[in-house]
Amino acid sequence: MRNIDHLYIDGAFVKPHGSERLPLVNPATEEVLGHVVLADKEDARRAIAAARNALPAFSRTTKAQRVAILERLHAAVIARAEPLRDATIQEYGGPVSRASWVSQYAAQAFLDAARTLQAYEFERRVGSATVVMEPVGVSVLITPWNSSAGSICSKLAMAIAAGCTTVIKPSEMSALQTQIVAEAFHEADVPAGVINIVNGRGDVVGTELSTNPDVARISFTGSTGTGKIIARQALDTMKRVSLALGGKSPTILLDDADFEKAVPAALNIAFQNNGQACIAGSRLLVPRGRLTQVVELAQAAVSSMKVGDPADPATTIGPMANRTQFDRVQGYIRRGLEQGATLVAGGPGRPRGFDRGYFVEPTVFANVGNDMAIAQEEIFGPVLCIVTYRDEDEAVAIANDSAFGLHAYVFSSDVLRAQAVARRLEVGRVAINGMRHDPLAPFGGYKQSGVGREFGPFGLESFLEAKTIMAA
Ligand code: NAD
Helix, strand or coil, X not given: CEEECCEEECCEEECXXXXXXXXXXXCCCCCEEEEEECCCHHHHHHHHHHHHHHHHHHHCCCHHHHHHHHHHHHHHHHCCHHHHHHHHHHHHCXXXXXXXXXXXXXXXXXXXXHXXXXXCXXXXXXXXXXXXXXXXXXXXXXXXXXXXXXXXXXXXXHHHHHCCCEEEXXXXXXXXXXXXXXXXXXXXXXXXXXXXXXXXCHHHHHHHHHHCCCCXXXXXXXXXXXXXXXXXXHHCCCCEEEEECCCCCEEEECCCCCHHHHHHHHHHHHHHHHXXXXXXXXXXXXXXXXXXXXXXXXXXXXXXXXXXXXCCCCCCECCCCCHHHHHHHHHHHHHHHHCCCEEEECCCXXXXXXXXXXXXXXXXXXCCCCCCHHHHCCCCCCEEEEEEECCHHXXXXXXXXXXXXXXXXXXXXXXXHHHHHHHCCCCCEEEECCCCCCCCCCEXXXXXXXXCCECHHHHHHCCEEEEEECXX
């Protein structure tokens, strides 16, 4: 049993003022792994005060000092890659390959930020003026449970590169992963008050953080619904808010794609991170005349996927992260059936052989109308909707017929053709012929998938204010 009963404030692990205990549940077994004691508003205020006190000195540190801090943070997190992987498996149900990648990704964020910082000019001439880029101030970083350490580290890395002090509010359901990164940050010898971490509920701690006048900036990753609440709460004090939100990303198979390769790849894109990925390609758009072929290939791909113990290297899909998620995914599978979509793989209930754990069947629906709830709403589980299109123009129109605009995928044997389609899509990022990531390129959503961009110079500037100075 693990008991997480400390917050990290002003360079020390301290007892929370809050007293609520939340059980931490292993989603593969439904066993209670331990408890986390949650912070309350008073704890949040303490953390903000520590960040505020640390700001004057930290905002004046040099590039070289901050690069050194980022390098120490990288070393401290990479040294904990194994425990972080194990916690991700145990607490979240992330399959071992994904959980191993996440630990590396979390640590790497600090080196990517150091590279960005080194290349960035904080002062430039614009017309007759000198423009100075200054740290925005105390920054609150609010993160989700589906990518806990990665979100914490990538946001923190950019805030530190910019010279901002921080209060991190991770998901209350990720306390084991949070504890490991907190220990790493403590070991990295960062000045006290630059990093503060409060486990707590969104409607308690999150509300204090998004309304407190001493907070200048909020970097949020989570659902679109919560993002809207935070944006409203932050308005009165005009906080700088960036929101990385949900998605319903299309994968477009153009008629000249290699379907034998593209369909299994599209399934992996849809079901990555157990389907609980903001960038999951959860709508598969295929030429109308090729539906039968796509369905057969999709069925073969699903039958080769192994659902099960996330610690088993052969597992491709682990359990949903919690009971609420399990119920949510089951609800959408039932709605798909009610609305007349054709089930071609998976379906309701646990997979055969499972009588506990939040496991769901990887599920594929064909004959999905793009106006159905399963095609419009973020399910956040391994459920793929196949929608057919008549021609390229209709494929683009269907792809763009969404409240979301986070990501898209295009498959074609003609990269120039795929790029032309990519330019017509209302999304923040398009990957051609597979999953791609560039840690320095901007990441964020169009429409209700968010506001602002993370990573690289775009991400760094989101933690900076521009000051214009003009002399007579
Ligand atoms: P969520 O919105 O429920 O919670 C995210 C965080 O917000 C948690 O720390 C939560 O405690 C906090 N929160 C909740 N209510 C709050 C409030 N009123 N004020 C302040 N904070 C509050 O999201 P989740 O279920 O943890 O994560 C899944 C969602 O995150 C999905 O929609 C997914 O698409 C999205 N996501 C987006 C990205 C991206 O980069 N666009 C990345 C990962 C996840």
